[in-house]
Amino acid sequence: MPKSAALTDELDIDQFANAIAADAAPALATALHSAGPRYPWEEIVPDMVRRLIECLWTAGEPSSPDKRRVAAAARRCARDWVPLQEIELCCQIVLVSLFRNLWNTVRPRAASDLLRASSMAASGLPVILTVIRRAYIEETIRVGGGQAAAQLVVATLSGGGDVASVASEAGVSLPDNGVIAALVPVPADDKTEPPLFDEVPPGIRAQLPAGALCAPTPERTRLLALLPAPDSCDPETEPAVRIAATRLLGACHATYGWGFVAGLAGLTGGETAETRAVEAKAATEEAIATSALLAGLGEAGRAAFLSDTVVGAALVTRRDLRLRLAARMAAVREREQLWTTLLALYRCDLDRGRTARLLGIHRSTLDYRLNRIEQLAGCSPTSVRGIQLFSAGLAADALGP
Structure with missing residues (x-):
């Protein structure tokens, strides 16, 4: 014209x-x-x-x-x-x-x-x-x-852009099926300022599995990793993904001296560039939200999907329920030795032998403490009902009033 x-x-x-x-x-x-x-x-x-x-x-x-x-x-x-x-x-x-x-x-x-x-x-x-x-x-x-190519892909994931096109231009191969891991430090009483991330240190890059990407998010408050998962599986059921994320957490702790958590979210390719961008942004936001929840629960060293944190996710928006649980658990919470024992028991997945070794006590001493918890709270911490009650109580205590 x-x-x-x-x-x-x-x-x-x-x-x-x-x-x-x-x-x-x-x-x-x-x-x-x-x-x-x-x-x-x-x-x-x-x-x-x-x-x-x-x-x-x-x-x-x-x-x-x-x-x-x-x-x-x-x-x-x-x-x-x-x-x-x-x-x-x-x-x-x-x-x-x-x-x-x-x-x-x-x-x-x-x-x-x-x-x-x-x-x-x-x-x-x-x-x-x-x-x-x-x-x-x-x-x-x-x-x-x-590291610039990885930073471009991560910035695009965070911003909800056309990550597939950016990765193609940058010469980066994106997995068709993968997991986004948001790695964030857990606040500690003796450290007021968490680290800011300008790059991915060599010790952390060394723990990335083949085909994975990792870079700081644009605001530098967290590291975002894209981990490949087998095409034929649900990423949440793939042990290799959790193992890879846990290794990254260990490397973060060794590098920065802080405890870290990893919020995970599955990422699958959409049919169009627009749907891929929307799904990638949603997965990134879910991984970041899950990492914030894990950090709020104080679960340093844990890598989890949102579905793994059902109790904590439910309690975040229910202050009334957190207060009720605090009242129900008050008799145990007031006794530091019993509370520490309860924490150790669930961190050891109800394995009494591991719990006793972690606490440095005899098995019979552990059994006595668990019986005492049952007397104070009205149910055994190893029963189905007790597991529901006490795990919720621990989460409510970590989240605060």
């Missing part, structure tokens, strides 16, 4: 581009959480608008010079560590602002041209985003070295 004089003749391109940049600024500041208002978008956005005006309603395909200019902007953002998802979202915000202003600016006789331009812009945007993604990934890997 030839360039429409009805559109372009009525516009001062430079003035219009600056107006679009100003119009988009509030949305960029609020929607782009990492870069936001601190990044000099005013230097990048006007040129982006000019590229859109000059190419998207001529042939609908950016010219080679236009692609080079867009790629240069993407490389600059990569060097400044602006997340890829925020650059892609910036393009969409700018495009919306562009057409909102065009509709308010051109005369009615240009409406048909503007409709055609809108259609061409919609078809041309994916081309521009592909140019941006490729240039951004190439620059990030050039600047960041070997």
Whole structure:
């Protein structure tokens, strides 16, 4: 389609581009959480608008010079560590602002041209985003070295972007069936500031199974690992996944001196890029929420799926139930020796021999303490009813009032 004089003749391109940049600024500041208002978008956005005006309603395909200019902007953002998802979202915000202003600016006789331009812009945007993604990934890997590809994939998982496309551009093979593990430190009384993660130390990378990825999340408060699982199994029933996550926890503890937990969530490939992105984001959020729950329960060294934490998950939102359990368990909770014995018994999976060894006591002493707990609480901690009551009571105590 030839360039429409009805559109372009009525516009001062430079003035219009600056107006679009100003119009988009509030949305960029609020929607782009990492870069936001601190990044000099005013230097990048006007040129982006000019590229859109000059190419998207001529042939609908950016010219080679236009692609080079867009790629240069993407490389600059990569060097400044602006997340890829925020650059892609910036393009969409700018495009919306562009057409909102065009509709308010051109005369009615240009409406048909503007409709055609809108259609061409919609078809041309994916081309521009592909140019941006490729240039951004190439620059990030050039600047960041070997771990940059894993960081890109993890940042995309956290942001809910098209992780399959990013992984493909970065040369990373994603498992069709896998598990996301969110590794977070457990708060300790004698340590007020948990570690922040700028990289994955060699000791932790050494424990990753073949085909796994691990990198810090963009806010640096946790490590996110993508662990492969056999295609034919439910990841939650695969022992190798739990073993791998537990080894990572041990490596985290050895590296940072903190206890860690791992929230796990299964990840399967969706039918389309959009469904894959939605499912990946949901799995990432579930893994992070589960890790927060485990940390709240103080279960350092534990790797678990949400289904493994049913009791804790139910108690998080039921303060009334936590208070009732605290009252029911008060007689045992007040006796530190009995409470410590109860904790050890469940950590040892009701194995009395292991529990006695852990506590450094004789089996008969352990049996006496368990009988005393039964007398105080009204049920045996090793009965089915007792296991339900006491495990819930321990979880309620860890979560607090």
